[in-house]
Amino acid sequence: MVLLGALLVVKIVCMTQVYNQNSILGWDGKTHIERFMESVTKYCDGLVAFDDGSTDGSRDIITKWSGSIELEIPSNKVNTPDQENFHRARSYEHCKRLGADWVLCLDVDEVLEKRVELGALRALCEQLEPQHDTVGFLGRDLWRTGQYVRLDGHWSEPVGPRLLRVSADLSYDVTPGVRTPLVPRNIVSMANSLLKVVHFGYSSDSLITQKYKRFKSLGIDLLPHLDDSNLRLSDINFKLNAAPSGPGIAVYDKHIREILNVTE
Numbered sequence: 473m474v475l476l477g478a479l480l481v482v483k484i485v486c487m488t489q490v491y492n493q494n495s496i497l498g499w500d501g502k503t504h505i506e507r508f509m510e511s512v513t514k515y516c517d518g519l520v521a522f523d524d525g526s527t528d529g530s531r532d533i534i535t536k537w538s539g540s541i542e543l544e545i546p547s548n549k550v551n552t553p554d555q556e557n558f559h560r561a562r563s564y565e566h567c568k569r570l571g572a573d574w575v576l577c578l579d580v581d582e583v584l585e586k587r588v589e590l591g592a593l594r595a596l597c598e599q600l601e602p603q604h605d606t607v608g609f610l611g612r613d614l615w616r617t618g619q620y621v622r623l624d625g626h627w628s629e630p631v632g633p634r635l636l637r638v639s640a641d642l643s644y645d646v647t648p649g650v651r652t653p654l655v656p657r658n659i660v661s662m663a664n665s666l667l668k669v670v671h672f673g674y675s676s677d678s679l680i681t682q683k684y685k686r687f688k689s690l691g692i693d694l695l696p697h698l699d700d701s702n703l704r705l706s707d708i709n710f711k712l713n714a715a716p717s718g719p720g721i722a723v724y725d726k727h728i729r730e731i732l733n734v735t736e
Contacts, residue, residue: 482597485518485542485572487563491551493580495528496679498672504581505530507672509537511583515593516576518542520566522559525551542570554648554692561644564656568638573597575636577654578669584609585668596665597635604663605639606656608632613671630664650692 493505500507512519518541521534525548534545544566552558560577567575574597578584584593600607608630612621633655636642642656674680687694 482573482594483517483571484515484574484576484594484597485520485567485570486512486516486576486578487520487522487560487567488578488580489522489524489556489559489563490526490530490534490580491524491553492526492528492530494526494530494533496581498581500672503533504672505533506537508578508580508583509534511589512576512578513537513539513541514589515584515591516541518544518567518570518572520544520546520563520570522563523547524553524559525549544570551690553687553690554650555646556654557644557652558646558648560654560656561646564636564642564644572638575638577634577636579671581672582669583672585670588667592667593635596667600637600663604661605637605642606633606659606662607635608662608664609634610666610668611671612668613673630662631669632664633659633662634669635665650687650694 488508490505493508494503496504498504498507502510519534519538521531521543523531523534523545531545531547535543546562546566564575576584576593596607609632610629611631614621636656641658641660643658644654644656645652684694
């Protein structure tokens with residue numbers, strides 16, 4: 473934290489994990505890594521991007537887009553998708569080494585809404601009451617060319633914690649596992665913000681099946697985790713007072729199962 477005149481200016485460092493995100497083209501015409509870097513460099517002072525064995529030049533794109541922000545890229549030689557909390561723990565230590573006051577946790581296929589670029593995130597960090605050590609955001613999950621959004625508890629309630637006040641008490645359980653909660657231990661109090669995380673979900677069914685095939689090739693079966701029958705998608709222009717409509721996500725689960733069974 474730097475004192476400039478009478479103002480306290482906090483240092484915000486984003487941490488993320490990257491694996492071949494230069495190969496995934498979103499429905500907006502940008503790869504995940506390009507969209508992410510274009511966004512976070514406008515509201516963060518630093519970035520720690522854990523490269524989990526990328527082979528598609530993702531690391532070069534990160535370096536190209538980093539501009540004047542501080543950058544560290546810890547890396548693995550091979551992809552280890554069951555070590556996500558280890559990646560976060562290591563990245564968090566890098567953030568502290570960069571002198572972060574706050575750490576923003578985002579996936580590469582996520583960005584914060586546009587008003588954050590006008591100072592909303594920095595104002596939140598500078599004005600948050602000291603008893604809160606983490607902050608949760610709202611979320612918007614876009615699917616298929618922006619036509620649908622998810623309407624379930626996870627994306628209509630605060631998504632968090634996404635913003636961490638750096639302290640010696642926060643730490644991560646590094647026990648290996650797939651889809652383990654990516655939440656630090658020893659949280660005292662989480663505040664909720666109206667700022668939104670925008671998640672650019674899968675732009676095609678082929679990208680969904682590509683993910684499941686990759687995990688299977690690494691000996692990790694994600695099919696038992698497909699239990700989304702209670703989730704719904706709705707047209708992106710839905711009225712707030714209307715009942716959720718549109719297809720259930722379960723139809724995509726069925727599609728994934730069918731394709732994976734065919735290739736076995």
